[in-house]
Amino acid sequence: MAILTNILILGAGYAGLRAAKVLAQQKLDAAITLIDRNRYHYETTSLPEVAAGTRRAQSVILPLPENLPAQVNFIQATVTKIDRASKQVDLADGQQLTYNYLVVALGLESETYGIPGADEFALPIVDVKSALAVKKHLEGRFQNYQASQDPDDLRVIVCGAWFSSFEFMGALVNRLPKLAEHYHVPLDKIEIQCIEAKDMILPMFDDELTDYVKHWLSDHNVTLRTGTPIKEVQANKVITEEQTYTANTLIWTTGVSGSHVIGDSDFESRRNRVMVSDELSLEDDPQVFLLGDVAAVRQPGKPYPFPATGQIAFQMADAAAANIAADLKGAPRQDFVFNDLGTVLALGSKDGVAKIFGDHKLRGYKAAFMKRVIDDRSLLKQVGVKALVKYGRIPL
Numbered sequence: 001m002a003i004l005t006n007i008l009i010l011g012a013g014y015a016g017l018r019a020a021k022v023l024a025q026q027k028l029d030a031a032i033t034l035i036d037r038n039r040y041h042y043e044t045t046s047l048p049e050v051a052a053g054t055r056r057a058q059s060v061i062l063p064l065p066e067n068l069p070a071q072v073n074f075i076q077a078t079v080t081k082i083d084r085a086s087k088q089v090d091l092a093d094g095q096q097l098t099y100n101y102l103v104v105a106l107g108l109e110s111e112t113y114g115i116p117g118a119d120e121f122a123l124p125i126v127d128v129k130s131a132l133a134v135k136k137h138l139e140g141r142f143q144n145y146q147a148s149q150d151p152d153d154l155r156v157i158v159c160g161a162w163f164s165s166f167e168f169m170g171a172l173v174n175r176l177p178k179l180a181e182h183y184h185v186p187l188d189k190i191e192i193q194c195i196e197a198k199d200m201i202l203p204m205f206d207d208e209l210t211d212y213v214k215h216w217l218s219d220h221n222v223t224l225r226t227g228t229p230i231k232e233v234q235a236n237k238v239i240t241e242e243q244t245y246t247a248n249t250l251i252w253t254t255g256v257s258g259s260h261v262i263g264d265s266d267f268e269s270r271r272n273r274v275m276v277s278d279e280l281s282l283e284d285d286p287q288v289f290l291l292g293d294v295a296a297v298r299q300p301g302k303p304y305p306f307p308a309t310g311q312i313a314f315q316m317a318d319a320a321a322a323n324i325a326a327d328l329k330g331a332p333r334q335d336f337v338f339n340d341l342g343t344v345l346a347l348g349s350k351d352g353v354a355k356i357f358g359d360h361k362l363r364g365y366k367a368a369f370m371k372r373v374i375d376d377r378s379l380l381k382q383v384g385v386k387a388l389v390k391y392g393r394i395p396l
């Protein structure tokens with residue numbers, strides 16, 4: 001009996017899940033195995049709402065393996081290391097798996113840039129567990145206020161003005177009236193501020209859309225402090241050069257790096273992102289593909305790679321799966337071409353900004369609506385209508 005080609009996919013996020021699905025559709029003479037530490041896929045782009053408590057965690061996750069094509073074998077395990085020399089992947093439970101083709105799609109981790117105390121005292125929003133931890137912490141502080149009357153219980157500092165910082169603040173602003181009512185705290189005493197090192201925010205938008213976001217924040221009593229590098233974080237304190245800010249909820253959203261598994265394995269990387277060829281594999285190891293947030297893809301005409309987003313992770317998966325299928329069918333590989341459909345930033349459920357289809361701009365409700373359409377469309381493409389109907393119906 002001929003030995004099947006072994007395709008191992010690490011991570012069932014946007015990139016990994018999509019790659020598994022597209023490879024399964026190709027009806028290849030290959031064994032496809034998908035590995036994730038969770039028994040579910042989650043929509044990372046909806047985590048800010050989960051953290052703010054405006055969306056239930058159950059509604060952003062999709063159980064695995066029941067929503068996978070029959071051709072895909074699922075293993076729930078944590079990947080610890082990739083050994084390319086022996087074409088082997090180490091799992092935390094001591095198992096080792098071998099591969100002919102490897103698709104690394106292990107996604108993102110919180111980046112603290114070595115700022116002392118950030119890991120210890122501030123809460124990141126990077127997966128379902130961390131988003132739920134933020135929600136629980138926030139509610140705990142509001143609940144505590146009645147007894148403590150400590151103004152810091154009602155203060156939230158968001159460290160970093162990254163994309164997800166705004167989405168979190170937008171969702172939180174939406175929730176505040178109900179939260180204040182539920183915990184009997186004065187709405188006008190709740191303070192949200194965002195502290196950012198750079199002067200510029202949201203480089204993907206022009207001044208008009210950026211100003212829209214700034215005005216929205218100030219209209220909703222959110223203080224944005226740009227040009228204010230954070231030197232250190234301590235328990236309930238954010239220390240900058242000029243001042244120390246206090247709050248009993250500190251959120252860390254300054255940006256992300258790729259999975260630490262990349263750094264722990266033999267890859268050349270920058271912030272755990274590996275430069276891939278135009279075919280999305282390694283120049284010196286073409287049967288190893290890296291997708292999504294662990295990959296850096298050359299951006300034509302620019303000195304820096306494409307920014308890591310859900311949209312590009314998804315499209316990379318399509319291209320990588322097509323190239324693996326091409327290899328197995330003896331066809332030529334194609335270079336990856338990114339089709340930029342635009343960027344949408346939601347400020348809660350009713351507001352936001354978007355730049356779509358080139359330079360077409362949206363503001364307000366239309367942008368927030370567009371964000372929901374994109375999330376649903378992405379999920380629809382991942383798992384089909386049947387699963388979409390079921391989506392959100394499982395206990396975590």
Ligand SMILES: Cc1cc2nc3c(=O)[nH]c(=O)nc-3n(C[C@H](O)[C@H](O)[C@H](O)COP(=O)(O)OP(=O)(O)OC[C@H]3O[C@@H](n4cnc5c(N)ncnc54)[C@H](O)[C@@H]3O)c2cc1C
Pocket residue numbers: 010011012013014015016035036037038040041042044045046047048077078079080105106107108125126163164256259261291292293294308309310311312313344
């Ligand atoms: C809070 C937040 C909001 C965002 N909002 C947007 C947005 O609105 N629009 C946008 O385009 N982009 C957004 N992004 C960026 C976008 O989410 C990422 O670019 C995208 O998720 C990358 O997809 P991925 O498949 O590479 O990784 P992920 O989606 O991170 O998936 C990685 C998968 O690997 C699994 N995994 C990780 N480590 C291990 C391990 N060691 N062993 C086994 N399994 C493992 C994880 O469980 C996960 O399922 C946001 C990011 C964050 C953090």
